[in-house]
Amino acid sequence: MSTAAPQKIVVVGSGMAAVRLVEGLVARGVTSGITVLGEEPHAPYNRILLSAVLEGTHRADAITLRSPQWYADNGVELRLGTRVADIDRVEQQVVLAGAERVAYDHLVLATGAIPSLPPIRGLIGPDGMLHERVHAFRSLEDCTRLLELLATGRVRRAVVVGGGLLGLQVARALAIRGVETEIVEGGEHLLRSHVDEQAGRILKRSLTALDTSVYTGARAIKLIDNPADADGEWSVGLKLDNGFTLDTDLVVLTAGGRPSTSVARRAGLAVAQGIVVDNTLTSVFDEHIHAIGDCAEVDGRTSGFVPPAWDQANILAARLTGADTTYDGHKLVARLRATGLEVAVLGDPADTVGATGEVAELDGCEVVQVSNPVNGSLRKLVIRDGVIVAATLIGDLSRIGLITQAFDRGTVLGPQEPGQLLMGVRQAADEGAAQLPDDAEVCACAGVSAGRIRGCSSLADVKERTRATTGCGGCVSAVIALLQGAPAPVRA
């Protein structure tokens, strides 16, 4: 297709799916005709690392994905700070906020998600803006503003609304920054869209141990301004539906997001939860319009995760350059990124966890589980026909490198393996060298057995008669132990 007349490809959005799409197109030889319209003013960045920036493990500069120069070098027109107002499907033009029009042959909507605002009275001021003590956490700008606020030293306490992945990450980040942090989750337990209640309880316990209070089953309903104190500092009160009011200096909203579909809706495209596309990632109403990433709904599902968004971007890049390939779903691994809190959830909870959070023991699923609430660990595998179809790992992720490999590749495990995978890594018994049988090899370099060492009188004698210790030198301590008849020191 790159040899045909250049097509005009317009991408709305400059988030992670959009960057991947453009990278895919460039890699496939598309050198002209691409326009990217990004609403945010920043060069595209890695959104999922924002909580790491907040926590301080990542420099903000390090999350930039592509410089504007890269777009220019590859013939891509990147227009940042540009809002799309409408789509003129008849004329095949995008209408920008300033009424400027941009023509397309193919339009890709990669508009992502927007944070949903929980129904809390007082959240929005009369000016239509968020209350000044309330912050959303979706964009680099949100993150920067929050960091600036923290830098003033005026934030002693914070309440995070929402106990999902993002909420826990933000809560940990604030706590690590020295802010006294509380979490309010309306559902009955933390991470309720990913894990069952038992896992949620363990997480709550772990967070409490990390000095973060957690209120579950409680909805924030009202924000109240408290009077200023003697220093002129004032706080807000967040009133919960269980009667508590949490006094705090800062409220961060992480209560989920929803696909950004307003432009698509206005243009009369099919929109349900997200912009409805088929498995070619093309709008079911308009073959010139596509959607990928958080804003797209394929087969009745939206995702909110990067790997499926990238899969979709790669597939659409291939399709737009002539390949015939389709998007057939993905395997999800949700991973919490926060210091001191280890969580991995494999598989789509909807497949394996019932509405009550209990695993549906249907279709021959078996559940293998090991938990230890005292040390905050829970490991659970859901197995169907020997294959790991879902897993929850909390607190102890030592085997995650094996479990995700088996999950992603659909490895058929033996009957004992799921149990063995969940057992702690067994340390080989470190026998003292002095107990080695005579025929055990002590020095591999020279091929010398324990018996021959025992027949020597000193290290010099060992070197002279057996050549042990004269190669890599790794057996010196064992040889000395054998000579002394004492247990060898255990190697650190």
Added chain:
Amino acid sequence: MTDSHCPYCSLQCGMALSPSRSGLQIAPRADRNRTSNPRGDDGALCRKGWTAGGLRGSRERLTSPLIRDRATGELRAVDWDEALDVVASRLAALRAEHGPDANAIFGGGGLTNEKSYLLGKLARVALGTSQIDYNGRWCMSSAASAGNQAFGVDRGLPFPLADIEEADVVVLVGSNMAETMPPAARHLDRLRERGGKVVVIDPRVTPTAARADVVLQPVPGSDVALALGLLHLIDAAGAVDETYVRERTTGFEDVRRSVASWWPERVERITGVPSGELREVADLLAGSERVMVLTARGAEQHATGTDTVLAWINIALALGMPGRPGAGYGCLTGQGNGQGGREHGQKADQLPGYRSITDPADRAHVAAVWGVDPATIPGKGRSAYELLQALGTPEGPKSLLVLGSNIVVSAPNATEITARLQSLDLLVVADIVMSETAALADVVLPVTQWAEEGGTMTNLEGRVILRHQAITPPAGVRSDLDLIAGLAERLGAPGVWPTDPETVFEELRAASSGGKADYAGITYDRIRAEDGVFWPCPAPVEGEDHPGTPRLFADAFAHPDGRARALVVDHRGPAEEVSADYPVHLTTGRVLAQYQSGAQTRRIRELPDEGAFVEIHPLLAGRVGARDGEPLLIRTVRGEMKAPARVVDTIRPDTVFVPFHWVGVNKLTNDALDPSSRMPEFKVSACAVSA
């Protein structure tokens, strides 16, 4: 007593050789062992070195040229003149019929510099063929390619090996030095005595990993992703040496942007390395003043080997290490003369002194030394595996002359390659024993082994060392130099064809003069006096000797602008992914008591030869019903083998390991090639395991 060095690996431990009633007495020499013992106070050898004299007087030694009788298919003993006459006349006939590229040469990384040099000259001057390459292509070529791209020069280690002891952190990427070059591992112990740390990256907890402070066990084929993830964390932590990357590199900003999408949890999913372990290593690297990254075959023998090395070089550059004392990037070359063997013309694209066969000035320089018209020097030929793949095909060579290589055991997808060898009109193999490849030959030429000849080797540090002849060869055996000269003369080649190593070296000096690997200032006398000389060592200026160059890059890299190139690489994964039918990763490697194809070591009585085995984790063993010591069947799409299981908990449960010293596992390995180095993917393929 005669000064020499070990015949095996690139460490080239110093040895004193003396004739004895049993054949040959060997003792380590402390003063010829500075590579593994910088203080010169202690000699060291592994059991391969100690027993290297075991082929002296062995019944396995070939002592007469053999020619296959066309009627009976049997090999019959002939004298050298008859053998060389037959070979030369058939080479000439094939050239007359099919053109010069009908004849091909396959060399080895164990050949001395003099042999490598003269073999390249034989190809270009006597045969006029472009078809020459060597088994070093399967050794460190990915590191060579990456080094040339990033630094503008490829010298395995740009510093003496003993600099390991000065580092704060040494990262061994796919190196099992405690087994493959045991005396080198002493440096790790000294480093740790000083408080330094060792990081080992290997799918197996090898004896080297057992000495490490941190071990990462990635899934085979995921090394690029691992390195990208580490650089991501280093940049995220603000640990990039900004002054260094600004002043000494180009391209770093693009690299920095490219790793922004390699966050730890993504890397964890691809590599199977928990993100916490990745962070631990990144913190260690970010917080250390002197970091040394050393790659070896585990990282390099992949279809993505060059990218893996480049990704690690990027880490070293980001931290500002290359050129800093006790720090930087290096490759642990494998074969005895893996370094020198790649510098003097037995590579398809190179002329002596690391000159390019496509550069007119380089061609003119070498042509003048050879006394030929530059236009008569052929162009670039096929790389090793592609050369072998083409053998006996309509467009490919009809004959192959093999020196210092046992292709049947060491080539990937070996069944296919063996068939290619069998389809040749003429296969000539020079060896000391009847290797599996020699056994297929039409003509077998018995040659001297190391103690029976002299010559220089360039060890893994770029140090040129000298082996002296210690004993008289058995009757009926000639040196490779004799063989080459004998053929050149019979083919009516122009120029001189000396057979004395030092005379050949004098010509090599002239041919390399002014090249990247400049040996012009190195003489046998200087090597003797200085315990080796590091290249580049240009010719004396106004009577003043160049001291040689133990450490490169202190002030500048070898690109014209003096800067290193940071190059963007991306993770592609293995050429062959595991699947429902082939669900397990297969990787290969070496054991301590054997060397390469085992042609020598398997014939030495004192070295245990227990045959191949399959390392398998108890989890996988339980799944397939494997029991320790009982046979396992391993299959890939290319072939199958049986070997006893060794159930160990030191390997990843999704991976099995088989050593490659025996005919077997290379029938299974993947022949996908690295696009830049043409390295085959020895280190990962998808297999099925059954009891």
